[in-house]
Amino acid sequence: MPSRTIAGIAIPGTPMVNAAITLAQKHLDNVTYNHIMRSTLLGFAVADKAPEMQARDREVHALAALLHDLSWDVQGKFVSPDKRFEVDSADAARDFVETQILQGSADEAGGSTWPKARLQLLWDAIALHTTPSIGMYKEIEVKAAGFGIFLDFVGVAGAPPGALTVEEWDAVVAGYPRAGFRDGLKSVMCHLCRTKPQTTYDNFVGEFGEELVDGYSRKGKRAFDILTAIVE
Known part of the structure; x- marks a missing residue:
C-alpha cells in the first residue's frame, strides 16, 4: 500500500485516502479540517507503535479519522434533518467510498477492495467515535480511529507511556494549529x-x-x- 508522510508521520497514500483529504478540505472549515488531520496523524503515531494494532486495516483507519466529522461541513451537503451527526458522517463516508469505487478510484493494484464488511467497519468506526464505552471494545480499526480523535482533545498526557512523544505532538500541531x-x-x-x-x-x-x-x-x-x- 502506498504511503505519504505528513508532519513526520506516515499514513496511507492510496487514491481513496488522498481523495478523502481533498473532500474534507473542500467541505470543512479550517478549524474542523485541522482537527481531523490532527486526529488522523495522532492516531497513526500511536497505533503504529502498538503491537496489537499492527494488523489493522490502515486505509479504513485513515478514512474513518479523516471523514469522522464530515457532517460538520459548512455547505450542509452531508447534514440530514433527523440523524445524529456521527451517523450523517458515517453515511457520507460510506457513500464517498462507494462513489470512488464506481469512478474507478479504488486502489485495486494495491489490493484495496471494499466488500460489505469493510464498508461496515468504516461506518462503525465513525458512528462510534463519540461512544468510547462501546467503540473501544470493537475492532482494532474502530479503536485506533477513536483513540486518535480522543488524543486531539486530551493531548500527550492521554496517550499510553511512550506511545506519543512531545516532539510528535508539536510537529502535528505546528502543521495543523489548534487555534x-x-x-x-x-x-x-x-x-x-x-x-x-x-x-x-x-x-x-x-x-x-x-x-x-x-x-x-x-x-x-x-x-x-x-x-x-x-x-x-
Whole structure:
C-alpha cells in the first residue's frame, strides 16, 4: 500500500485516502479540517507503535479519522434533518467510498477492495467515535480511529507511556494549529442543539445545549423521564 508522510508521520497514500483529504478540505472549515488531520496523524503515531494494532486495516483507519466529522461541513451537503451527526458522517463516508469505487478510484493494484464488511467497519468506526464505552471494545480499526480523535482533545498526557512523544505532538500541531478549536467545537454543538435538537437528547451534544443554548432542555426526553411516564 502506498504511503505519504505528513508532519513526520506516515499514513496511507492510496487514491481513496488522498481523495478523502481533498473532500474534507473542500467541505470543512479550517478549524474542523485541522482537527481531523490532527486526529488522523495522532492516531497513526500511536497505533503504529502498538503491537496489537499492527494488523489493522490502515486505509479504513485513515478514512474513518479523516471523514469522522464530515457532517460538520459548512455547505450542509452531508447534514440530514433527523440523524445524529456521527451517523450523517458515517453515511457520507460510506457513500464517498462507494462513489470512488464506481469512478474507478479504488486502489485495486494495491489490493484495496471494499466488500460489505469493510464498508461496515468504516461506518462503525465513525458512528462510534463519540461512544468510547462501546467503540473501544470493537475492532482494532474502530479503536485506533477513536483513540486518535480522543488524543486531539486530551493531548500527550492521554496517550499510553511512550506511545506519543512531545516532539510528535508539536510537529502535528505546528502543521495543523489548534487555534479556535474549543470555540469552534462549542459552536458546532450549539448549532446542532438549535437546529436538530431531537438528535441531541441521548448523547453528549445535549450537554452543550443545556449549558449554552437558551430554551434548550432534555427534560422529558431522558430515559428516566420516559421510564417514569410508562403506565403500569
